[in-house]
Amino acid sequence: MKVLITGVDGYSGWPLALHLLARGHEVVGIDNFVTRRRVSEVGSWSATPIPSFPRRLAAVKEVLGRDLAFHRGDLQDFDFVRDVLARERPDAIVHLAEQRSAPYSMIDVHHAVTTQVENLTGTLHLLYAMRAVCPDAHLVKMGTMGEYGTPNVDIPEGFFEVEFRGRKDTLPFPRRAGSWYHWSKVFDSGDVMFATGIWNLRATDVMQGVIYGIRTPEITDRRLLTRFDFDETWGTALNRFIAQAVVGLPITPYGKGGQRRGFIALEDSMQSLRLAIEHPASPGEYRVLNQFDAAYSVNELAEVARRVAAEFGLAATIEHPPDPRVEAEDHYYQPIHDRLVGLGYRRTRELEDVVREIFRDLIRYRKRIQARRHVLAATTQWRSEDSASALAARAPAPTAHPAPGTGGEDPARSLA
Numbered sequence: 001m002k003v004l005i006t007g008v009d010g011y012s013g014w015p016l017a018l019h020l021l022a023r024g025h026e027v028v029g030i031d032n033f034v035t036r037r038r039v040s041e042v043g044s045w046s047a048t049p050i051p052s053f054p055r056r057l058a059a060v061k062e063v064l065g066r067d068l069a070f071h072r073g074d075l076q077d078f079d080f081v082r083d084v085l086a087r088e089r090p091d092a093i094v095h096l097a098e099q100r101s102a103p104y105s106m107i108d109v110h111h112a113v114t115t116q117v118e119n120l121t122g123t124l125h126l127l128y129a130m131r132a133v134c135p136d137a138h139l140v141k142m143g144t145m146g147e148y149g150t151p152n153v154d155i156p157e158g159f160f161e162v163e164f165r166g167r168k169d170t171l172p173f174p175r176r177a178g179s180w181y182h183w184s185k186v187f188d189s190g191d192v193m194f195a196t197g198i199w200n201l202r203a204t205d206v207m208q209g210v211i212y213g214i215r216t217p218e219i220t221d222r223r224l225l226t227r228f229d230f231d232e233t234w235g236t237a238l239n240r241f242i243a244q245a246v247v248g249l250p251i252t253p254y255g256k257g258g259q260r261r262g263f264i265a266l267e268d269s270m271q272s273l274r275l276a277i278e279h280p281a282s283p284g285e286y287r288v289l290n291q292f293d294a295a296y297s298v299n300e301l302a303e304v305a306r307r308v309a310a311e312f313g314l315a316a317t318i319e320h321p322p323d324p325r326v327e328a329e330d331h332y333y334q335p336i337h338d339r340l341v342g343l344g345y346r347r348t349r350e351l352e353d354v355v356r357e358i359f360r361d362l363i364r365y366r367k368r369i370q371a372r373r374h375v376l377a378a379t380t381q382w383r384s385e386d387s388a389s390a391l392a393a394r395a396p397a398p399t400a401h402p403a404p405g406t407g408g409e410d411p412a413r414s415l416a
Contacts, residue, residue, distance in 0.1 A: 002026040003277060004090035006075060006126070007097035008068075009053055010035055012142070012211065012269065014226045016094065018218035019270040020277075021066040028069040028088050030097065035227075035234075038104065044231035044375040047243060047365050048214060051223055059223035075122030082129040089134055092277045095141045097122055098188075102146070102179035102325075103233045103380040112180040119184040120191065127195040138202040138280035139192065140273065145207045145262050145292060145335060147186045149176030150328050155335035158205065158288025178327055179382075196286040203285070204276045208269070209262030209292025212238050213354045214361050216267045226266070228362070231375035237298055238263075241305035242355065243369050244376055245316040246362045251306055254378070255323030257299035260333035262292025265349035275343040290337040293347050308355045312363060326382040 003020055007013040008029025017027045033053070039045060051059070053070070060068045069088075073080040075097055085093075098119045099105065105115035123141070130137055148155045151174070160173050172193070175186040189205050196203045214228050229235040230243035241251045264272070272291045281287040296304075302318050309316040323329060362369065 001091040001277065002028065002088065004028045004030065004085070004088055004093045006030045006093070006095050006122070007035075008070070009033055009056075010096055010100075011227050011229070012266075012273075013094075013096045014056070015216045015219065015266060016096075016270055016273055017068055018060065018064065018224060019216060019274060021060070021064055021068065022218045023274070025277075026069075028071070028084075028090065030071050030073060030075070030084060032072065032074045032097075034074075035100075038099075038101075039229060039231075039234050042104070042231060042233045042375065044229065044234065044372050045368065046227035047230050047362055047369050048225045048228045049222075049365070049368065050225070050227050055223065059221060063221045063224060064218070075125055076118060078125045078128070081125045082132060085129045085137075086133040090137050092138045092140060092280065093126065093130070094273060094277065095123065095126055095139060098142070098184070099181065101234050102181045105179050105181035105184070106380055106382055115181050116184045116187070119181075120187055123188045123191055127191065127199075127201070130201060131195070131199045135199065135201060136283075138204065138277070140204045140206060140276050141188065141192055143189055143205045143207045143288075144182060144185050145209050145290065146179075146182040147175045147177055147189060147207060148173065148335070149178060150260070150331040150333055151176060152332050153334075155290070155333075157290045157336055157339055158207070158286075178325070193286045196284060200284045202281040202283055204281050204287045204289060206273065206276060207288060207290045209264045209290075210236050210238070211264055211266050211269045212236065212351070212358070213266030213349070214358055216270055225361075228358075230369060231372065232378045233375070233380060238301045238305065238355075240376055241302055242309075242358050242362060245305055245309035245314050246359070246366050247370050247373050248314070249373065249376060250317045250319040251302045252319050252321050252376075252378075253298040253302045254321060254325065254329075256329040257302065257320060258297050258330040259327060260295050260297045260331065262290070262295050262335055262337070263351070264291060264293040265347075265351075265354050267349050268293055268345075268347060271348065272340050272345055275340060275345055279343050287339075289339050290335050291340060292335065292337055294351070295333055295335070296351070304352055304355055308352060308359055311356070312359050321378065324378040324381045 009031040
């Protein structure tokens with residue numbers, strides 16, 4: 001199959017491209033490198049040094065013996081999107097090119113508006129371009145389990161049966177998102193569901209759990225590593241805990257630490273996306289897959305990080321700062337995830353094994369985390385208006401960033 005990946009330079013997009021290439025699929029990528037710039041905006045960088053994109057492409061050719069086609073551009077430009085789809089005529093489109101950080105969307109009004117406008121505009125441009133030039137293509141859109149919130153009932157895969165005042169229907173499960181970012185994903189889901197119905201498109205909405213890990217079987221060379229964000233804006237809780245342990249800081253679950261979420265290893269997330277691609281939805285079908293492997297509380301993740309840190313001679317402690325977010329800190333959480341298993345999904349990685357692998361990599365790059373250890377502290381407050389000034393205060397001067405191609409987060413050089 002020919003698969004177009006938007007956001008191919010990102011945490012999930014890059015290993016997905018490698019995963020698909022290794023299995024014989026043709027892969028085309030799109031990116032504008034905005035994540036590199038936005039991570040730099042909050043004073044951070046990837047713990048794993050990420051080469052410039054031309055060097056990434058050269059490494060793919062050398063290590064995998066395959067070409068990764070690429071178009072540099074922005075999904076906010078409809079002519080660009082339509083022209084790429086018309087030129088490439090992909091069998092599947094994996095849409096990963098969205099602002100993906102809840103804290104980033106909560107910094108201030110400007111970041112909230114940017115998140116919602118860009119995420120919805122990019123999705124609508126893809127849908128209209130698909131209708132115009134490749135209506136038989138299958139859209140695999142990255143959603144998030146965060147769309148559902150934490151209801152006090154089991155969470156189905158997208159839809160559930162309702163009986164009210166003597167009448168029954170199958171309806172979308174109510175969404176209770178917890179950030180402007182998560183609400184943008186809710187609106188995305190509604191747009192994709194609507195477009196699928198009126199234009200007879202094929203779409204799979206992947207409600208993604210939190211992904212953990214740096215490596216997949218295809219990442220056999222350091223130049224092929226995916227990014228690892230550890231700051232409070234772009235990194236996950238588990239990423240932050242491991243980075244804190246590596247540089248000798250306390251591990252800090254927010255609040256009581258009872259918040260539960262669904263998690264999946266990076267390698268298994270790639271498996272799940274490939275299965276969705278290779279088993280497409282039918283014309284006119286809007287399909288929802290809850291993509292996670294197991295649910296853990298923040299306290300459970302902190303304890304795993306502390307225990308594995310000890311195996312590496314790191315004496316980590318656990319502290320509980322106030323929760324900067326507005327969320328239930330103790331709650332019921334029981335999502336259903338049957339459909340991927342029906343497509344052939346099988347778990348291949350255990351949490352503690354992957355955490356050990358992450359520690360081995362991050363210890364190697366300890367100096368990079370140490371140089372940005374200030375970004376591990378929570379500065380984005382859901383209830384406060386001071387987040388933007390706090391982030392601006394911690395951003396380093398421009399001279400603190402390494403030159404392009406040296407593993408820093410400067411925008412990638414031109415591919416020309």
